[in-house]
Amino acid sequence: MNAISDRLAPGRLLGPEGWRRRRTLIGMGYALPTAIMVAVFFIVPLLLVVQMSASDWTLLSGDRGLNVPENYADLGSGRLFWPAVEFTIRYTLIVTVLLIALGLLMALVVQESGRWSGMLRTVFLLPLAVGLAAASLLFWGFYSNSIGPLNPMLQGAGLIESPISFLGTPTNALMSTVFLIVWKFAGFYMLILLVGLQSIPRDIYESAALDGAGRWSTFRHITLPLLRPALALSLILAVTGSLLAFDQFFLLTKGGPDNTTVTIVQLIYREAFQLQDLGKAAAISIVLLVALLALNALWFRSLRKPATE
Amino acid sequence: MKTAGWTRTPSYVLTGGLAIIFLFPLVWSAIASVSPQPATGQVDGYGLGNYVTLLEFQAGLGQFLLNSTIISAVTVVTTLAVSILGGYAFAKFAFPGKDILFLGTLAILMVPYATLLIPLYVLLRTLGLGDSLVGLGLVLAMYQLPFATYMMRISFEAVPRELEESAMVDGAGTFQVLRRILMPAVVPGLITVGLFAFLAAWNDFFGPLILISDPDKQPLPLAIAVLRQQTMGAIDYGATEAGVIVMAVPCLFLFVFLQRYYMRGFMSGAIKG
Numbered sequence: 001m002n003a004i005s006d007r008l009a010p011g012r013l014l015g016p017e018g019w020r021r022r023r024t025l026i027g028m029g030y031a032l033p034t035a036i037m038v039a040v041f042f043i044v045p046l047l048l049v050v051q052m053s054a055s056d057w058t059l060l061s062g063d064r065g066l067n068v069p070e071n072y073a074d075l076g077s078g079r080l081f082w083p084a085v086e087f088t089i090r091y092t093l094i095v096t097v098l099l100i101a102l103g104l105l106m107a108l109v110v111q112e113s114g115r116w117s118g119m120l121r122t123v124f125l126l127p128l129a130v131g132l133a134a135a136s137l138l139f140w141g142f143y144s145n146s147i148g149p150l151n152p153m154l155q156g157a158g159l160i161e162s163p164i165s166f167l168g169t170p171t172n173a174l175m176s177t178v179f180l181i182v183w184k185f186a187g188f189y190m191l192i193l194l195v196g197l198q199s200i201p202r203d204i205y206e207s208a209a210l211d212g213a214g215r216w217s218t219f220r221h222i223t224l225p226l227l228r229p230a231l232a233l234s235l236i237l238a239v240t241g242s243l244l245a246f247d248q249f250f251l252l253t254k255g256g257p258d259n260t261t262v263t264i265v266q267l268i269y270r271e272a273f274q275l276q277d278l279g280k281a282a283a284i285s286i287v288l289l290v291a292l293l294a295l296n297a298l299w300f301r302s303l304r305k306p307a308t309e
Numbered sequence: 310m311k312t313a314g315w316t317r318t319p320s321y322v323l324t325g326g327l328a329i330i331f332l333f334p335l336v337w338s339a340i341a342s343v344s345p346q347p348a349t350g351q352v353d354g355y356g357l358g359n360y361v362t363l364l365e366f367q368a369g370l371g372q373f374l375l376n377s378t379i380i381s382a383v384t385v386v387t388t389l390a391v392s393i394l395g396g397y398a399f400a401k402f403a404f405p406g407k408d409i410l411f412l413g414t415l416a417i418l419m420v421p422y423a424t425l426l427i428p429l430y431v432l433l434r435t436l437g438l439g440d441s442l443v444g445l446g447l448v449l450a451m452y453q454l455p456f457a458t459y460m461m462r463i464s465f466e467a468v469p470r471e472l473e474e475s476a477m478v479d480g481a482g483t484f485q486v487l488r489r490i491l492m493p494a495v496v497p498g499l500i501t502v503g504l505f506a507f508l509a510a511w512n513d514f515f516g517p518l519i520l521i522s523d524p525d526k527q528p529l530p531l532a533i534a535v536l537r538q539q540t541m542g543a544i545d546y547g548a549t550e551a552g553v554i555v556m557a558v559p560c561l562f563l564f565v566f567l568q569r570y571y572m573r574g575f576m577s578g579a580i581k582g
Contacts, residue, residue, distance in 0.1 A: 026483050027402025031410060034395035034458060037387075038413050041429070041451035046420065048428035062431075109324050116321075122565060123328045126335065129564035131512020133530035134556040137537065138338045141546045141553075147346055149337055183334065195575060244421050247514050251534060265423045272427055273519065285424035296419060 052282035059276035071283035080262055080270075088263045091174065092242035098182050099238050100231065103189025110190065111197050121194075124187040132184065136251035139180045143167055143252075170260035173253045177261065180248060185241075189234050196230025197223070232303055240292060264288055335557070342551040349547030359551035366536050366548070368525045370555065376442060377511055377528040383446025384510035385503050388453040392502060395454075396461025397487050401473070411458070418455045426519045433520065442528075445520050449510045457502045460574070464498035465491055501574030504567050508560055529556050 056067035075081055110121045127135065142148050143166035151163040166176045200223065208218050224231075246265040249255060255262040262270075264284065272281035343355050351358030363370040398404070399411050429448055430439075438444030472494070473486045481489065492499065514530040521527060527535065533552035537544065 023402060023483075024404045027398045027404040027407075030394045030398035030402065030483075031404065031407070032394075033391045034398070034414060034454065035410055037391055037447075037451050037454060038410070038417070041448055042417050042420070042425070043413070045425050045428035045432055048432060049424060052428060052431070106327070109320075109327075116324075120324055120328055122568065123331050125564070125568075126561060127331060129508065129560040130335070130553075130557045131508070131514070131530060131560065133514035133534065134512060134553050137530075137533055137549050138334060138553045138557075140537070141341060141550050142334055142337060144546060146544070147341055147344075147546045147550075183331065187331075191575065244423070246423065251514070265421070268423045268427070269519075272430075278427060278431070282427050285421065285427055288421055289419075289424050292421065293419060 049282045049285055052279055053286045055279050057277075057279035057282070059272065059278055067279055071279050072287075074280065075283060075287065078267070080259060080267055083259070084262045084264050084267045087261060088243055088245065091178070091245060091263070092239055094174075094178055095181055095242045096235065096238040098178065099185055099189050100234050102182060102186045103234065104193050104227075104231075106186060106190040107193035107197055111194060121190075124190055126187070127184045128187045130184065132247045133251060135180060135184045136248045139176070140252050143176050167253055168257060170257060173257060173261050177248050177252055180252065181242075181245075185238075189238065192234050192237075193227065193230050196227045200226045232299070236296065236299055239295070243288075243292065335561075338550045338553050338557075342547065342554045344547070346547045349545055351547055359545075359547040360555075362545065362548040363536075363551055363555065367532065368527070372525060373527060373529045373532040374555075376526055377530075379442045380446045380449065380513075380517075380528055381507050381510040383443050384449040384453065385506045387447060387450035388457050388506040389499065389503055391450065392454060392457035392461045393487070393492070393499075395458045396465050397491065399458065399462040400465035411462075414458050415455045417452065422452070422515055426516065430519055440521060440523050440526065442521075442526055445516055446510065448520070449513060449516060450506070453502075453506045453509060456505065460498050460502050461495070464495035464574075468494045497570045497574040500567055500570040504563060504571055507563065511560060512556070 052063075053071055054066060054068050055071075056064040058064065106120075106124050110117045110124065130138070143150070145151060145163055145165070148166070150166065151160070154160045155163070165172060167173045204222055204226070205218065208222055213221070244265055245263045246269070249261050249263050249266055250269070253261040255266055265288075268281045268284045268288070271284060272278050342359050343351065343357060345351055345354055345356075349359055350362035360370075395414070399407065426448075433439050433441070433444045433448075436444070438447070468491055472490050476486050476490050511528075512530060513528075514534070517528050517531045518534075521531065524535075529552065533549060533556065536552065537549050
């Protein structure tokens, strides 16, 4: 980096104009690695996936020419496509509501400083450090009838007669995965909402207390409205993350039972690497990308609008 | 004050119960990995038999750990180097295309991982980076850039300009200003960026699943998933939980150890953002 480091103090040899031009060039030099990374690993693949989505492109033979309407037109005819879309949306709704509700509750619990709050904060954040794949494999054993602790505990407490198959029915498989995700990510939403809570000025609460506002009414009329930006960020992240769910279903439920827990990203993976049709996989990816962009655009528009209060 | 303590008891019970639910799966998997279980590496009594199974599986635990370490090192070093220089450029310099490049970097967040991995699978092959740990590390670094660049930009912007100017008057170049003045001032930000790049790279599963096909180059998450799928007959739950512990322990350790740094990194970001 010494090549672009200048050894000149401002205006020592160059006039102000030359100094400014020199700083412009140096700034571009520092931004160059970012530009290269973004171009090579983001812009080029993005253009390539658009091209692939319009091509007959297989895993083994590569590009075999244009295949324009087919890749997209055939999308809906796949046996798993609409069930996967429906399942992904259903999963997203459940997970988003639970993550934000629990994250908010946890943030409210740990927002005071103190030893107990600090310990709780660390405990709630711990699952965040465990990778999603590792957590999925952990829960795969946790829910199993062979070594899982839940059935023996529930039976010991006399709560159930016969063992529950946690991954055996479509509903159980969905709910077991939802529990895994809430366990793993609730701490993350707690963190976002905690940052939001701490940016609310103390004196607002003090003046509310002077006005005789109760706990619930303070929460309803002060905390929630002022938490709007942090809640909006949580909503965007939870929805986007859930719509792109893959690891948890690939590793924990394996899409089963009977393909009832197949998500859109799993469909992309199957199309590309099991059916070896990269063109069609690219087409599904583009549809997913456009859907996410539209969703985000919608949100940003609604966020821009002044709060209606 | 006694009455206050009494009214607080239900909240202690509630939050304590929640804490136990959060800790239980982790504690259980640690115990399960050393517990006796038929058809695993640990049949009689407690012991490390399941970890021995991992040592002997395919290329061996040592190789998988090395692969994960290489990927993580490439990701962390690349992310830090690119985002420190980029963050410096965005925070302290004016140049044409600055806003477009910054928005372009943030736009990476909008594009699903799966959407980019399909073309990257083809592209990395043509670049000679197919089936390569370095190639995967670079892809993961690209995905860290939106967060890392944003974080470094707001961290550098928070450093008062007078500090740099006094160094410049003393004849320091822009790179010396970055190294001697700015970087020491943003250590929580650097640790936050480095830690999150490490966690993302160490734990990534989808990237290696698509980009790595040589069994000797598998990182840990992929190897453990393969181990589970390949076992003939009885499924080896014990070795799987041992693999979970090997994957989780370094992350948990770093996460707890570095907590005060990244909490500060986040909170300072909140004030500026």
